[in-house]
Amino acid sequence: MRRARHLSIRARLTLTYAGMVTAAGVVLIALVYFYTRYVTLSIQIGDPVGETAAVPVSQVGEAAKVDTNLFDLLSSIMRSAVGALALLVVLSGTVGWILAGRMLQPLSSMNAAAKRAASGDLSQRLDLSGPRDEIHDLADIFDNMLASLERSFSVHRRFAANASHELRTPLATTQTMIDVALSDPQASAEDLRRVLIRVLETNRANRETIDALLDLADAQSGKLAHEDVDMEATVRDALGLIAPEVAEHHLHVSTHLLPARVPGDPVLLRQSVSNLLRNAARYNIEGGRITVGMARLDDGVRLTIRNEGPVVAAESVESLREPFVRGEGRGRTRGSGHGLGLAIVTAVATAHGGELRLSANPDGGLTAVLELPVGQAENASSAADSNHAAAS
Incomplete structure (x- = not known):
């Protein structure tokens, strides 16, 4: 069965406006008619007649003439009221149609x-002007949503391209190493062992990259566990x-930690x-220093x-947040790592x-500053400590 086509919101607003005008006009006409027809007839001309008296024929004729008039x-x-009402309904419908169209544009x-x-085009924006009303607020939210989606899809496309590469x-x-080993009939067991070791190292690097990709996806999804985290203990574990690597490259680590908990x-x-400290050790000079402080x-x-x-270079610092960027540029370098460390930290923060x-x-x-908000419990604890110190 074919569904009936519903009227548009513009048509319904117009009909509602015209219907209200029609109803108001009908009520007004009825009141005028009632007042004119009945209240006027109740008015008596002349003094009231106290007793029965003869009425001249001429007065009876005049009364009938007044009633006819x-x-x-x-x-x-x-007739005039109905005509005016019809014209008013047409005008109200026209004005209502125009106003509804402008409001719903x-x-x-x-x-x-x-x-x-x-269909995939996220570039258009409404950029609505005019008074700040509910529709204007909705248009602003819609523009912000499109902008957020456009940024997200752009990042995801670039990220997917980099990850696939x-x-x-x-x-x-790995495929090349295996093919070369299999194509050599004179390959010894030691040669095959070296190939397998290289394949194992490559697979280990792939696994680290995949794990980092999963960590980044978890951070960007916003689905986080909410627990009371001891940041001092977390930093000490990461230093361990x-x-x-610190011992191998003779690095000097100085720390200034304090108790702090965050949700x-x-x-x-x-x-x-761990990513921040690992980067500080990996991209360091031989015998360099690492300074870790909490406030x-x-x-x-x-x-x-x-x-x-x-x-x-100062202009390239922000690009280090992007996935697979290491040191001076994009892509793999001779150093180890998967290039996702700072991207993960940014997403987690x-x-x-x-x-x-x-x-x-x-x-x-490089200096990295990670700031995290504390929970209400931490604020209450800090306030209690301060009050206790002041009382002492």
Whole structure:
């Protein structure tokens, strides 16, 4: 069965407006008619007659003439009122149609933009002008949503292209090593062992890249665990993980830590701190220094990590946040790592309501500042400690 076609919102608004005008006009005409027809007839001319008396014939004729004239007057008033009401209904419908069209124009533009967005075009914006009303607010929210979607899809497309390239290259290398080993009938067991070791190293690097991609996806999804995380213990654990690399390259680590707890995902926060410290050790000079400090803010905790690595151009610092960017540019370098460390830290900080700031040191190296908001429990604890100290 074919569904009946519904009227548009513009048509319904017009009919509602015209219907209200019609109803108001009908009520007004009825009141005028009632007042003119009945109230007027109740008015008596002359003094009231106290007793029965004879009425001259001439007065009876005059009364009938007055009644006839009154009926003609009422009929003329009704015809004029109905005609005026009909004209008013037509005018109100026309004005209502025009006003409804102007009021609903942003919705029409929004509908067209939504259709284009569904087909993949996210570039159009409404940029609505005029008074700040509900439709204007809705248009602004719609524009912000399109802008956010456009940025997200742009990042995802670039990220997918980089990730596919990063995984395709080692897979092709592995395939080449296996093909060469199999094509050599004179290959000894030692040769095959060396090939297998190289394949194992390549697969280990691939696994690290995939794990990092999963961590980044978890951070960007916003689905975080909310636990009470001890940041001091987290930093100390991360320092223990880089201890072998610190000893191998004779690095000097100085720390200034303090008790601090933040609400968040313990796994992602531990991964973020580890990435920052691992970068500070990996991109450092032989015998360089790593400075780790913590500070308590009014509404958060600040972790500052500074190293003495090679000089980084100030204009290229922000690009280090992008996936698969290491050192001086994009793509793999001779150094180890998958190039996702700072991208993960940035995503984790944003997901926790914090931020990661990067700055190049004038004498070389990088300074990373990670700020995270503290929970109500931490604020209450800090206030209690301050009050206790003041009382002492």
